[in-house]
Amino acid sequence: MRFTAQGDVGVGPGAKKVLDVIAGLNPRLNLALGDFGYKAGLEKEFCGMVTGKLGGDFPYQLITGNHESNGEDGDIEKYVRCLPNKLPGLEGTYGTQWRADVPEQNPVVRFILVSPGIDFKNGGPLDYSRGSERWRWTAEAIDQARAQGIPWTVVGMHVPCFSLGEKSCQAGKDFTNMLIEKKVDLVLSGHDHVYQRSHQVGLGGRCSELVPANFSALCLTDTDGNLLQGSGTVFVTVGVGGVGLYNVENNDPEVGYFSAWSGKNRTPALGTLDVTATASELAARFVPAEGYSFTDSFIIQRK
Numbered sequence: 001m002r003f004t005a006q007g008d009v010g011v012g013p014g015a016k017k018v019l020d021v022i023a024g025l026n027p028r029l030n031l032a033l034g035d036f037g038y039k040a041g042l043e044k045e046f047c048g049m050v051t052g053k054l055g056g057d058f059p060y061q062l063i064t065g066n067h068e069s070n071g072e073d074g075d076i077e078k079y080v081r082c083l084p085n086k087l088p089g090l091e092g093t094y095g096t097q098w099r100a101d102v103p104e105q106n107p108v109v110r111f112i113l114v115s116p117g118i119d120f121k122n123g124g125p126l127d128y129s130r131g132s133e134r135w136r137w138t139a140e141a142i143d144q145a146r147a148q149g150i151p152w153t154v155v156g157m158h159v160p161c162f163s164l165g166e167k168s169c170q171a172g173k174d175f176t177n178m179l180i181e182k183k184v185d186l187v188l189s190g191h192d193h194v195y196q197r198s199h200q201v202g203l204g205g206r207c208s209e210l211v212p213a214n215f216s217a218l219c220l221t222d223t224d225g226n227l228l229q230g231s232g233t234v235f236v237t238v239g240v241g242g243v244g245l246y247n248v249e250n251n252d253p254e255v256g257y258f259s260a261w262s263g264k265n266r267t268p269a270l271g272t273l274d275v276t277a278t279a280s281e282l283a284a285r286f287v288p289a290e291g292y293s294f295t296d297s298f299i300i301q302r303k
């Protein structure tokens with residue numbers, strides 16, 4: 001089961017080059033991690049660009065970014081209409097908070113897409129605080145996937161928590177630690193226009209939680225590219241789906257959490273994450289768009 005993932009797309013030449021990469025990889029679905037057209041009124045142009053490159057039946061699956069969640073620079077409701085859900089059995093609210101198992105029968109991956117830390121039309125963020133309805137929805141989706149024996153759990157959202165780019169922990173410390181505590185295999189985000197992939201991090205022993213901007217080596221469970229499922233979580237930000245890049249801060253206090261990173265000032269690259277999941281292994285790599293050379297790869301094996 002192959003899928004691609006990236007966010008922060010735009011409607012320019014970079015977006016088109018990345019869509020060409022996705023088309024060439026021919027994945028079963030693409031996770032579009034928010035920030036699509038960047039401007040009100042560009043929804044149809046964006047959707048036309050995507051369907052022109054990938055076809056009208058391709059599952060280009062949406063989770064909103066901050067640029068369309070509150071309607072100011074575009075409207076997630078319009079994107080949802082012109083790039084509707086294509087995954088059978090999807091539950092929740094497509095575009096904002098949804099989950100789907102792929103394939104629907106004998107699934108290999110449960111995808112859980114959520115929207116903490118960004119403003120919506122009511123003026124504020126949705127409530128993902130500890131014990132809230134959305135927190136419980138997320139936690140139950142993870143627990144149930146494990147109970148059902150689905151091999152892999154992938155959580156996606158627009159905003160990261162840990163980042164070497166410009167952004168702080170918009171996803172929320174508690175919510176992020178809940179994902180780690182539950183040993184979600186892979187957490188994907190965009191928002192910071194960089195690529196960054198963490199080591200596998202986990203709670204337990206002398207690591208009771210990960211604190212943003214405060215590195216603790218005690219929370220690293222595996223630091224090479226060959227990982228074992230069940231030890232912790234890998235975070236990947238793929239905010240390089242087409243728009244202008246941001247710098248990475250090589251001296252960021254969180255740098256110890258990361259294995260690979262790329263930004264405007266360090267091996268810059270637009271591109272996509274490319275993930276192939278089987279019942280025994282999840283293999284991921286960064287595939288750069290034409291004209292870029294940065295790459296990264298890691299494998300998680302099931303015990």
Ligand SMILES: [Fe+2]
Pocket residue numbers: 008035065191192193
């Ligand atoms: Fe963005």
